[in-house]
Every structure is written in C-alpha cells, then in structure tokens.
Amino acid sequence: MVIQEQQGTAGDAGLARKTTVQPVVSNRLDGLFGGLSARMRVVAAQSPVTLAMALVIVATAVFSPETFSNSLFVAALVFHLAIAAFCVTMPWGRVPATAFAVIPLMDCIAIGLTRQAGGPTFSVLSVMLVFPVIWLSAQVRPYMPALAIGGTILSIVAPAALQGAPPAGGSMIRTLILPLVMSVIAVTAHVVATTIRRQRITLVENEHEMARTLGESVRRQNLLDAVLKAVGVGVWVVDRRGNTVLTNRAMRADPVLAAVTQPVGGSGPGGGPGLLVSADRSTPVTDSRLPAARAAAGEAFTDELYWAGPAGRQRAYSVSSQSFPPAGGQEGGAVITFVDVTSLISALAAKDNFVATVSHELRTPLTSILGYLELVLDEPGHEEIQEELLVVRRNAEHLLSLVNDLIAVASERVDLSLEETDLARLLAVEINAALPAAASNGLQLALDAGQPLPGRMDPKRISQVIQSLLSNAIKYSPDGGLVTVRAYRNGQGLVCTITDTGLGMTEEEQEQAFTKFFRSARSRETAIPGAGLGLIVSKTIVEGHGGSISLDSEPGVGTSVTFILPPS
Incomplete structure (x- = not known):
C-alpha cells in the first residue's frame, strides 16, 4: 500500500493535509501478464517448450549429429517450429478464449513425435510434457486437467499411429506410468493454481478494503484537524501517565495553558507549583488534583473551575475531562478541555x-x-x-x-439567629396560613409530623423555607389535588418533605431548579407568578444551617422537595 501525504505543522499531531491512497499490490500481481496482449500471453506460455527444444537441437548437434539424418526427427523439429510460428501469427484476440488449448495439445504430439523419432536416446524428452500439462491444468476451467491428461495420451498414441506401430513400442512405462504421473501433476497444478487464484482474489479484496479504511481514517484525521483548529476551546490529550499526546492551537496560543502542559520536574505536566489555583482564587492545586493527574487516573469530571496565571491577572477556566479506552494496539488516555470563562465569571460577579x-x-x-x-x-x-x-x-x-x-x-449567605425550636409547630403554623390559598386551587393540605420535633434553628428563616415550598406546591398544582407535608427525625437529623400532585418538572428543569431566577417553561406559559428565587433562597438558608435540600419530580405526576436540618 503506497500512501503519499503532505504533513501538517508540528504539534497538530501530524494530521495529513492531502492524502492519496492507491492500491498497488494487485497492480504488481497483474503486471507480470496482465499488461500483455492475448498473443504475447500465448507466446510467453509457449516459450518454455520452444526454449527446451532449442536446447535439444543444440545438444543433438553436439552429441548426436547423425540423428538429423532421420527425416521423422527433422519433421518433428519442423512441427515444433510451426507451432511457435503459429503462436506468433495467430490473432488470439479474435478467437474464443479457450482456443489457446490447441497449442499445448499440439506440443504434446510434437514432443511425443520427437521422442519416438529420436529413439531410446531421446526418451528423456517425456519430461518436457510437464510444460503443456501445467499450462493447461493451471487454467480456471475444471475440464482443463482432463485435456492435459488427454494430451499426455496423445503424445504416446499419435506418434505410434503415424508409424503404424504399437503405442510406445509395447513399453508399459510409457503407456501407463507416464500418463498416471502426468495426471497427478495435472491435478496438483490445477489445485495449486486455483488456491493461488483464490488467495490472490482475497488479497486484492483485502487491499481495496484496507485502502477504503485508510482513506476514511485519513478523512477523519483531516476533519479532526480542522475541528481542533476551529474551536476556541483548549484541547489537551494525555496518556495513562499524564504525558501530552496532542494539543490544539487554542491550547498552545494561550500562554497560561501552554505552561500548564509543560512538564514539572519529574512529576509530569501541570504548569508548576501555584500556577493553577482552586475556585477561591488563592488555594494552590496539589499535584494529585491537577487536571492531567486526575485524567491519567481515569477520573471523569465536568465544568470544574480553576484559576491560572499571576496574581492580578488570573484567568478562569472551566475544565472537563473524559477518558477513552485502549484500542487498536494503542494505549488509552483522556481528553481534557479548557474553556476560558473569565468574562462570564466577571459578568456574573x-x-x-x-x-x-x-x-x-x-x-x-x-x-x-x-x-x-x-x-x-x-x-x-x-x-x-x-x-x-x-x-x-x-x-x-x-x-x-x-x-x-x-x-x-x-x-449567598443569610444571617441566622439559632434557638431551640419545634419544627412540627412551625409546619402547623405555615400550613394553617396556606389553607386559604390552597382552597382557592381546590387543594387539600395534609400534615404528617411526629410531636414534637425540636431542633436548633432560626425559626423565622425555616418558616420562610416552609412558606416558600408550600407556596410553590400550591402554585404549581392549579388543577387541585393533595399537598402532603411529612416531617420526622432520623440519623441525619430533622427531615421535612413537601410533596404535591401538580405539574412536575422535566429532568432538564430539575437540573436548573436551584439556579437563580430560573422558572420552568410551563410556569411561564401559564403565567404562574414568581421571580424564580424561592428555591435558591431556601437552599441558601438550609445550607446556612449546615443542612441539605433536594428535589425529585416527574412531569404530570408532581414534585417532592426534601430538606434536612442537622441534629443539634
């Protein structure tokens, strides 16, 4: 397989710019005979017999010149010459493809006549029958070996018939053994030729398939090269040891990111101590938490915030990593992306x-x-x-x-005044306050809380959380139903769950539920009032208490919000 490619600039992983894939194995196989005309192929196949007879003539002239006085021997030599001339002059391209078979059959007769006329001295010429036998037997048509065997028999019968003598002078060796030996040679030659032909076909098919695969691979490489150059995201590919495999132009053009990919001592790439700092913009990232080290360890992460660069001129990067397994004899690794979000962070601030x-x-x-x-x-x-x-x-x-x-x-914080408070009492108060709004939506409110549920909390702020969650449950249940408030104590602390049977939320909406100012598409379509701050404020209050809040919802089924306050 010959591949001619023009390489790209160094650092772009040597991706090919222009590649031409040309299968040449089959061309070389066909180059021996495939480029010859029909006449030249016949002449080439006949040449072993012609050359062998030329050597016989020379040997006869040197060692047995008296043989030329035998008119039958001379006639046999002329017959050979006539066959050679016939191969050259016959327009083989105009006759059926199988017409060439007449040549090896005539060779068999000519060899037998030469051997018969030369007497016992020339009995060795029987070996020359191998040439026409193999020529015929190597053809694709299954009846050709039978013709070859028939030619062997003709080499014995035809000369005897011309002289009016018994075949082979009564010699059993030449009458039986020679055709049997040539039969074995004919069958063997046909099997070998057929096997080689099939292997060649398989080879050519594999070659073309490989050429197509390579062409597709090169096309994908060119596409990857174009994508890596076009995107403004820094792309860094590392192996299982954290060593750099590939970086794109955006990664190299950013001085900070270029420094990140450089080796640090003997510990692998990372940019040097203090180059990368955590989201607080002050805590240096340890070696084990560097993106390359985490990626090399097989850890996958998404949109993690790192700051990089000298103090006063730090840049914010959202970093993600995805590993890929070994394939095709190549070891696995990971792809790390760096997105500059400095402007976004500044805008949010x-x-x-x-x-x-x-x-x-x-x-x-x-x-x-x-x-x-x-x-x-x-x-x-x-x-x-x-x-x-x-x-x-x-x-x-x-x-x-x-x-x-x-x-x-x-x-992102609230001032808290903690005191011993009964959560069950707060729930009862807020549920009583929400009864009119629930009744206007045809809702029933149900409270399931053990008495009492004391805990250390800010009663005003926790009441605000309960009020906000109840308000959401009522607003997002416009067709009536049931809102259930359940509270209890377990090993984690005080647990409160507010469940409604309202509109519900999709998975995408649930992922953004605790985002500032987020409101679902359904709430906007139905003009449900709200500013999209209830859940995020509730989250801030609960987390200020050291607790947690979560949401589980299904469209058309309802929503369940649970907050947990740590034990006192």
Whole structure:
C-alpha cells in the first residue's frame, strides 16, 4: 500500500493535509501478464517448450549429429517450429478464449513425435510434457486437467499411429506410468493454481478494503484537524501517565495553558507549583488534583473551575475531562478541555454586585415607607382609606421580602439567629396560613409530623423555607389535588418533605431548579407568578444551617422537595 501525504505543522499531531491512497499490490500481481496482449500471453506460455527444444537441437548437434539424418526427427523439429510460428501469427484476440488449448495439445504430439523419432536416446524428452500439462491444468476451467491428461495420451498414441506401430513400442512405462504421473501433476497444478487464484482474489479484496479504511481514517484525521483548529476551546490529550499526546492551537496560543502542559520536574505536566489555583482564587492545586493527574487516573469530571496565571491577572477556566479506552494496539488516555470563562465569571460577579447594590438601595426607602404606613394606620381619622392603606402595606411588605431575597441570593449567605425550636409547630403554623390559598386551587393540605420535633434553628428563616415550598406546591398544582407535608427525625437529623400532585418538572428543569431566577417553561406559559428565587433562597438558608435540600419530580405526576436540618 503506497500512501503519499503532505504533513501538517508540528504539534497538530501530524494530521495529513492531502492524502492519496492507491492500491498497488494487485497492480504488481497483474503486471507480470496482465499488461500483455492475448498473443504475447500465448507466446510467453509457449516459450518454455520452444526454449527446451532449442536446447535439444543444440545438444543433438553436439552429441548426436547423425540423428538429423532421420527425416521423422527433422519433421518433428519442423512441427515444433510451426507451432511457435503459429503462436506468433495467430490473432488470439479474435478467437474464443479457450482456443489457446490447441497449442499445448499440439506440443504434446510434437514432443511425443520427437521422442519416438529420436529413439531410446531421446526418451528423456517425456519430461518436457510437464510444460503443456501445467499450462493447461493451471487454467480456471475444471475440464482443463482432463485435456492435459488427454494430451499426455496423445503424445504416446499419435506418434505410434503415424508409424503404424504399437503405442510406445509395447513399453508399459510409457503407456501407463507416464500418463498416471502426468495426471497427478495435472491435478496438483490445477489445485495449486486455483488456491493461488483464490488467495490472490482475497488479497486484492483485502487491499481495496484496507485502502477504503485508510482513506476514511485519513478523512477523519483531516476533519479532526480542522475541528481542533476551529474551536476556541483548549484541547489537551494525555496518556495513562499524564504525558501530552496532542494539543490544539487554542491550547498552545494561550500562554497560561501552554505552561500548564509543560512538564514539572519529574512529576509530569501541570504548569508548576501555584500556577493553577482552586475556585477561591488563592488555594494552590496539589499535584494529585491537577487536571492531567486526575485524567491519567481515569477520573471523569465536568465544568470544574480553576484559576491560572499571576496574581492580578488570573484567568478562569472551566475544565472537563473524559477518558477513552485502549484500542487498536494503542494505549488509552483522556481528553481534557479548557474553556476560558473569565468574562462570564466577571459578568456574573457584576450582575450580583448590581443586584446587591440595587437591593440595598431599595430596602432603605421601603423600610421608611412601611414605617410611615404603620404611623398612618395607627392615627385616627383614616378609616375611609384604611383598606387602601392595607393594600399598600401588603404590597410594600411583599416588595421588601423580594428585596431581602435578592440580597440573600447576591451574598449567598443569610444571617441566622439559632434557638431551640419545634419544627412540627412551625409546619402547623405555615400550613394553617396556606389553607386559604390552597382552597382557592381546590387543594387539600395534609400534615404528617411526629410531636414534637425540636431542633436548633432560626425559626423565622425555616418558616420562610416552609412558606416558600408550600407556596410553590400550591402554585404549581392549579388543577387541585393533595399537598402532603411529612416531617420526622432520623440519623441525619430533622427531615421535612413537601410533596404535591401538580405539574412536575422535566429532568432538564430539575437540573436548573436551584439556579437563580430560573422558572420552568410551563410556569411561564401559564403565567404562574414568581421571580424564580424561592428555591435558591431556601437552599441558601438550609445550607446556612449546615443542612441539605433536594428535589425529585416527574412531569404530570408532581414534585417532592426534601430538606434536612442537622441534629443539634
């Protein structure tokens, strides 16, 4: 297989730019006879007999010149010459493909006539029958060996008939043994030729299949080369020892990432001590937690945040790794990707700062508004507008609650005042408060909680979590049903589960449920009110207590949210 390829630049894994795959094994096999015309193929096949007879003539002239006085011997030599001339002059391309068989048959007669005319001295010429026998037997048609055997018999019978004598002069060796020996040779030659022909066909098929496979492999390499160059993501391929196998242009063009791929002492690549730091932007990543070391150990990870570069000019990278198994005699390894998310991190930080700033600016006037509303409501003489003032106060309190949620989300922490509190009592209070809203949606609320369930918690904040989860369960169950609140104590602490039979969420929506400002597509379509902060604020509060919160949902079946508070 000959492959001509123009290599790419170093570092691109030597991917081929231009490759031409040409199968040549079959061409070389066919080059012996495949390029010859029909006449030349016949002449080439006849040449062993012609050359052998030329040597016989020379040997006769040297060692037995008196044999030329035998007119039958001379006639036999002329017959050989006529056969050779016939091979050259006959337009073999215009006759049937099997017409050539007449030549080896005439060779058999000519050899037998020469041997018969030369007498016992020339009996060795029987060996020359091997040439026409093999010529015929090596053909693909199954009847050719029979023709070869028939030619052997003709070499004995025809000369005897011309002289009017018994075949082979009564010699059993020439009458029986010679045809038997040539039969074995004919069958053997046919079997060998057929086997070789089949092996050749298999070889050619395998060669073409290999050429197609190689062509497809080269095409994929070219495609991979183009993709690796086009993407702006740094791609780093390492082996099982963490050594670099391949890096793309984006990886090499970034000085920070280029340093990451360089060997560090004898411990493999990693960029040097302190080059990579954790998400807190200060803790150096240990050698065992470097991306290459983790990938070499077979660990798969996704979107892990690393910071790299000198202080003051650090860049943020989202790093992922996926291993691949050994194949085709090559060892396995892993593909590590580096995505520069510095701009995204900065934008998120700017957004959080903006939200926190605006929220703090809003909370001050809202607090003042609520304070003055309380003064107005406490003074007599406003009975006529008291209902309107209550509406203003209710909306102002709702707006202040939303502002507080925004502040909690932006700061990712809440201030807690822990005290001994009964969780069962908090649940009962919040369920009683939610009964009117549940009744308006045709919902039933059920509480299953052991009495009491004491624990150390911030009652106001945990009440906020319960209220938020109950509100979601009611809002997202517009067609009625049942909301069940269950609380109990186990080895993990206080467990509370709120389950509804409402709209439910898809797997994709569940993955984003605790994301800031996330709202499901169904809630937007049905205009269910909300800012997408309830779950994230609840998560912040629960985790502030050292607990955890999780969600399990199925579209059309309902949602179950569970939070766990650690034991006191």
